[in-house]
Structure formats: structure tokens, C-alpha cells
Amino acid sequence: MKSTLFYILILIILCTSTSQARNYYLSQNGDDQNTGYSAQASWESIDRLNQQNLMAGDSILFRRGNIFIGEIIVRTSGKNNQPIVYGAFGEGENPVIKGALDIKNWEVSESGIKTAKLANKVYNLYVDDKQQILARYPNQGYLKIDGGVNSKVSFYDADLNQENGYWNDANIRFKAYDWEWRTSKVTSFNKNQITIADSSSNQLNAGWGYYFDNKLEELDTLREWFYSEKEQKLFYMPDAKDFLNAAIEASVYENGFLIQKDVKNIEIRDFTIKMFHNCGIFAEGNNQNISIKGNSVGNVSLTGISFGKNSNTCTIENNKVFDIKGIGIFALEPQ
Numbered sequence: 138m139k140s141t142l143f144y145i146l147i148l149i150i151l152c153t154s155t156s157q158a159r160n161y162y163l164s165q166n167g168d169d170q171n172t173g174y175s176a177q178a179s180w181e182s183i184d185r186l187n188q189q190n191l192m193a194g195d196s197i198l199f200r201r202g203n204i205f206i207g208e209i210i211v212r213t214s215g216k217n218n219q220p221i222v223y224g225a226f227g228e229g230e231n232p233v234i235k236g237a238l239d240i241k242n243w244e245v246s247e248s249g250i251k252t253a254k255l256a257n258k259v260y261n262l263y264v265d266d267k268q269q270i271l272a273r274y275p276n277q278g279y280l281k282i283d284g285g286v287n288s289k290v291s292f293y294d295a296d297l298n299q300e301n302g303y304w305n306d307a308n309i310r311f312k313a314y315d316w317e318w319r320t321s322k323v324t325s326f327n328k329n330q331i332t333i334a335d336s337s338s339n340q341l342n343a344g345w346g347y348y349f350d351n352k353l354e355e356l357d358t359l360r361e362w363f364y365s366e367k368e369q370k371l372f373y374m375p376d377a378k379d380f381l382n383a384a385i386e387a388s389v390y391e392n393g394f395l396i397q398k399d400v401k402n403i404e405i406r407d408f409t410i411k412m413f414h415n416c417g418i419f420a421e422g423n424n425q426n427i428s429i430k431g432n433s434v435g436n437v438s439l440t441g442i443s444f445g446k447n448s449n450t451c452t453i454e455n456n457k458v459f460d461i462k463g464i465g466i467f468a469l470e471p472q
Contacts, residue, residue, distance in 0.1 A: 158194025158219065161186070162226065165203040176200070176226065183207035183234075193402070194219040202229035208390045208413075209234065215402030220426070223394070225407040231433065236390035236413035237263060240371065250356065251380075253371045257389035259364035260414035260438055262373065264383045268436060268460070269373070271308070272356035272363040279346035282311075286330070292341040293330040301327050304349055311347035313339040318463065320439070323349070388412045393434070396420040396427060398445070404428040411436045417458075420444045420451070422469070427451040439463040446470045 159174060163186060167179035173189070180186060183205055186197060193216040199205060215221040225232050243251045262269040282292045297304070304326040313319045321333040349355070353363045353372065362373040364387075371387060393410035396403060398421040410417040410432060417434035420427055422445025434441040434456060441458040442465075444451060449472035458465045 158192060158196075160196045160198055161189065161191075162198050162200070163203075163205060164200035165205075183209055191221055193221065196222040196224060198224055198226040199232035199234075199408070201225050201227040201232055204233040204235055206235050206238065206390075208236070208392050209394045211394060211396040211400055211403055214400050215404075215426075217402060217426070220402040220404045220428070222404045223406070223408075224404070231407050231409050231431075233409045233411065234393045235386075235411055236393060237261075237386035237388045240385045240387050243373075246372070248374075249377070250372055250374050252373075254369060255364070255371050255387060255389075256369050257387070258366055259362075259371055259387045259389060260391075261388035261412065261436075262362045262371070263386045263388065263412060263436065264360075264375070264379070266384075266436075270358070270361045271350040272352055272354075272361045272372075273348055273350035274352070274355045275348060276358045276361075279348050282341060282343055282345045282347060283329075284343045285341045287340070289337040289340055290334075291330060291332045295329055297326070297329050297331070299326070304331065304352075307349045308351040309333055309347055309349055311337070311341070312345045313337045320463070386412065388414055388436075388438075391415040392417070392419045394418045396424055399423050401425040401427075404430070405432065406430045407432065409433045409435075414438045416440045416443045418442045420448055422446045422448060424448040425450050428454075429456060430454045431456065433457040433459075435459040435461070437461050437463075440467050441465045442467070444468040444471060447472055 161173040162176050162179035164179040167181040169181050169185040171178040171180060173180045187210045191213045240253050243253050246252045280294060283294045285292045304323045307323050308320060309323055310318055310320050319337060321335040323331055324334050325332040356363050356372055356374060359374055359376050364371050390413055392415050393413050394405055417437050418429055440463050441461045442453055446469045453466060
């Protein structure tokens with residue numbers, strides 16, 4: 138009887154100890170073989186964090202003044218009054234979550250264009266934190282739609298005199314409203330008429346501005362770049378005087394934080410989140426009690442902070458959102 142009680146007591150102690158919430162720490166000088174339970178035993182990478190099974194009440198703390206590269210996957214929910222908190226520790230500037238890799242393995246190509254092999258798809262290129270220009274036409278300013286065809290996916294422009302098919306697969310950036318730029322891909326170019334893959338939020342009518350990019354044949358100006366997925370090669374035309382000492386970084390990650398669908402009770406605070414393609418922070422939908430406070434989100438291609446359909450009781454407070462190429466903050470049918 139005593140031995141049975143003893144084993145029951147041990148089991149209770151073990152269950153209690155394994156169910157307690159923890160703090161996990163990350164720093165640049167950490168090691169992914171560490172436990173992560175203290176600043177002295179911190180992890181180094183976001184990849185290690187994404188492997189961890191978290192629980193309600195856990196806190197994941199990144200050292201201030203450090204830079205971490207990658208996409209943080211938020212897949213576990215907290216509980217009411219026990220959120221899972223992503224935050225910072227230490228002194229200095231807020232930790233940086235960055236979606237870009239340093240590029241150093243450059244080779245000289247033709248016409249002053251430099252190339253680098255890179256297996257990751259490149260979404261943007263930055264030199265000393267300044268976004269470079271995806272090879273575009275025209276090099277400056279915008280074209281104007283001559284007229285629509287009563288459609289949200291097609292228009293014509295008499296000034297487009299290239300051969301049929303020339304603009305196929307290029308990106309098109311266009312205005313749908315005075316306050317909104319949208320991006321799509323050209324599916325067809327035939328006799329001055331453009332057809333795009335993704336429907337505009339408004340009918341495409343005469344007068345709206347647009348331009349093309351992501352076409353290697355249009356890489357003809359300083360600071361322009363292009364990435365070939367087929368060749369896994371980055372092309373760049375740098376300003377020679379700045380090239381040798383510049384920090385050149387390629388954005389290769391989609392989101393800074395990806396909060397998966399149905400995840401609840403999460404807090405994200407005190408980060409600088411930059412150089413991502415899709416979103417700085419993206420909640421996929423049906424998310425509840427998500428708190429986003431005190432962050433700086435910038436240099437994002439599409440949306441700074443985005444909530445998918447049917448999210449509710451979420452707070453976006455005291456964040457700085459800047460240099461977003463699409464929408465700063467967006468919520469789809471919030472409840």
C-alpha cells in the first residue's frame with residue numbers, strides 16, 4: 138500500500154512539473170542544443186523554436202539588440218489568462234525578426250550585371266536597408282490604362298507595342314482605388330490587351346496607373362534586380378561605387394510571424410519585423426484573443442499586419458507600420 142501511494146505521489150509530481158509553463162530564450166550566441174530555459178542556455182535559431190511543443194502560459198523571449206532570420210510559426214494556443222507570449226529580454230533595441238539573407242557570393246556577368254547563385258526564391262533585394270528595384274517598365278513613373286473591357290481582369294493600352302506574349306508572366310502593379318495598389322501576374326498579352334490572373338477589387342477603367350516588373354529583359358538600370366527560379370540565380374545591376382562595402386540582403390521568407398488558423402490567446406510584443414514578402418504578422422483566420430503591441434513592422438511587400446476571416450477580440454495597439462508596398466493593416470470580415 139505504501140509503495141503504491143509512493144508511486145502515485147511521484148507520478149503527481151512529475152505531471153505537475155511537466156505541465157508548468159516555461160520561459161524559453163533565444164540569442165545570437167546561443168546554441169540549439171541548449172535547453173532554452175535561461176538566457177545562459179538560450180537557443181540560437183528560429184528553426185529550433187519552431188520545433189518546440191509549447192503550452193499555455195509559455196513565454197518565448199528574444200534578446201534585445203540581436204537579429205534572428207526566419208519565419209516564426211505560431212501553431213499552439215494559449216488559454217484565457219494564460220496566453221503564449223512572444224517578447225524580448227535584456228537591454229538595447231528591440232530584437233529584429235528578419236526575412237532576408239546576406240548575399241556575398243557575387244560573380245560578374247555582362248553589361249555590369251552581377252549574379253549570385255541562390256536556392257531560395259528571392260522576393261526583394263535590399264542594399265544597406267534600402268529596397269532595390271525589381272526590373273521594371275517603365276523605369277520611372279507609370280503607364281496609364283486607355284480603357285477597360287467591362288472587366289476586373291482585363292484592359293487595353295494602345296502604347297503597348299511589344300510583340301504578343303512579351304508581358305506574359307510578368308508582374309503588374311496597378312491602382313484599384315486612390316488608396317490601394319494591387320499586384321497580379323500577366324496571363325495574356327495580345328494586341329495591346331492585358332489579362333491578369335487575380336481579379337481587381339474594382340473595374341479596370343481608363344486613367345488608372347500601372348507598371349510591369351519582374352522581367353529580366355527590363356533589367357537595364359542601376360539598382361534593378363531579377364531572380365530566375367529556373368536557374369536559381371540572382372541578377373543585380375549595382376552602383377559600382379557602393380557595391381564593395383554595401384550590405385546586400387535578399388528577402389526569402391514569406392512572413393515574420395505566421396499564426397495558424399484557429400490559434401487563440403497569443404501575445405506578440407516589442408519586436409522589429411522587417412524584410413518579409415507576404416506579411417510582417419499574418420493570422421490565417423478564426424483567431425481569437427491575439428494581442429499585437431509595441432512592434433515595428435516595415436519593408437514588407439504586401440501587408441504589414443493581416444488577420445484572416447472570422448477573427449475576433451484581437452488587439453493591434455501602439456505599433457509602427459511603415460514602408461509597406463500593399464496594405465498597412467488588414468482584417469478580412471472580423472467579428
